[in-house]
Amino acid sequence: MIDENHQGKGYGKTTMKQLIELIESMGCKKIMIGHRPNNLIAGEMYESLGFKKASEEIIDGEIIRLLQLN
Template structure:
């Protein structure tokens, strides 16, 4: 399985807006892709990537291309379409993104997830993300990955 991250462009933006999570996941991933595309037009640090499994669009990622005041880079959103979940695309996409951000100079990578999103928590832990604390911030558990 070849997983790649491609920029969201005129050619694929609409297809990205058609991606969706399973109905029961709407509470843990409440913002649709179209929201992230719109917000990226006003947040200069947001970068969008379409996740492809071979040639097929399977997911979507938003990340910050610039660090915050504490030198942390953030991943505001990662989603894999309901038809492609459970096939390893999320983990492969994260591995690719971590490598990309490492090449950009990122040393501290942050991500959050809803406390009841155990699948996301397990995925991030498997990649080396550690809880920053047991305190929930803005409805999310915050995790940190140190990149060498």
């Protein structure tokens, strides 16, 4: 989570890119994440990083996204 006073500066996206690289370097093949449906900014950021909706179904109040790694 990024403090509201520092949101919109690219910190979250930069950190997610680094985290994805780290997870991939550990041999993981996929990453699954969830976010609240009303958090459109998070959804757009995850989509821009390649995460796709795993389903149209809302699970435990969240949209589940999946990123397939190499």
